[in-house]
Amino acid sequence: MRCMATNSEKEALYEKLLLELRRGVLMLAVLSQLQDEQYGYSLKQSLDERGMEINEGTLYPLLRRLESQGLLESDWQVVDDTRPRRYYKMSQDGETVYANLVQEWQALGVVMDQLLGLKKK
């Protein structure tokens, strides 16, 4: 017999599900902001300002993963005599993948709106 979950367990489960839900869209959100080059902290600010808050421990490793997958390219630059920073930008392959993913996202959005009853058929 399954025991009733406590409130803290329910909260933990909700957090976990939310995390899984966000995980898929983070990559798309990051790509969307890297059509022009940005360094790590400016990217985080840019996402925060648009309501997509990402923990640093998730965002920065994600950038490197996307780079290793060939979707981003990066180089170290010193701009305005500040400390060296790594700047990221979408690669050509990344732009193609991004364009396709945006289309998929739109189609998925329509389907999900219907499924969730947020938009009438």
Add this chain to the structure above:
Amino acid sequence: MDTNEMIDRYVNEVGEHLPRKTRADIEMELRSLLLDTLEEQSGGEPTPKIAAEVLREFGHPEEIAAQYHADEFLIGPKVFPTYKVVVTITLVVIGVLHLVGLGFVVWQSAGETLIDGLLSTIFSFFRTAVINAGIVTLVFAVIERVAGDSLDLPEKQQKTWDPFALPPVKDPDRINRGELVVEIFFLAAFAAWLNFFPDWFGAENFGEEGIFALFTPEFIALVPWFTASLLLDLVLKTAVLIQGRWNRIARWLEVGKDLFGLYVAYRIFGLDEISIVPFFTWGAKAILGIVLIIGALEIIGQLYRLLLGRPFTPKTFIKSRFV
């Protein structure tokens, strides 16, 4: 601890859990990101308290390292604490059983049978330990791959995470001059004692034949080899003292010197009789057996560090793949 020191420690701690290939690059980027965040959050006036908050926001060093190399861990930080407990229990049980066996051997045997029994128990311990630790590792590696993503970092690890308690950045190549001078002095004194005052350790000369009161002529014949090993150590340590720190060449020379020392120890260990007193021979062989095992492990550790660029600890060895 000032803010720079705290950030250095954090970056170093993350780096400890990263493969060598990408470590320097990730460390450089992480430091740059932390400084950007700190500058922004402190309004240009960073304090240790604000730095600690920034580091807490970034997350536990092991968790950050795991994010950077999510798919490269053999056993990741989420599973590792449990793995460590299981391996420890396994090794303790094996150790206790072998200690009981060792007691039985000592009780039942004498002379050469005793040495054979001791050696076979020691080898049996290592063989059983390696096999069982391997099986446990394999099981946990499977768990990591099957369920690793759905697990959380242990609560205890998250709660006890305190940026002010980060371990200092280790610099294994820095030398302690005082310590080195003392070591060189004792090495020189020991080599002189061994060669110029043999009667002090029971090797006395009576006439041309040379009759040794405590040690056998076979052992005395190996004293020059032993001395050479001590002198190699002495020359190397003196060179490092003059240079001011260890470098890669000195570390490789240290491996060579240790291999030579191990060879000499092995030759002494292989003698039928070291001393004319049987009890001393058994005692010396038991000590040499331990020296040989520890020496071999040390050389493996040195080679691991030289070839892979990170200190050898069971944790770093097991937690990440060789890159």
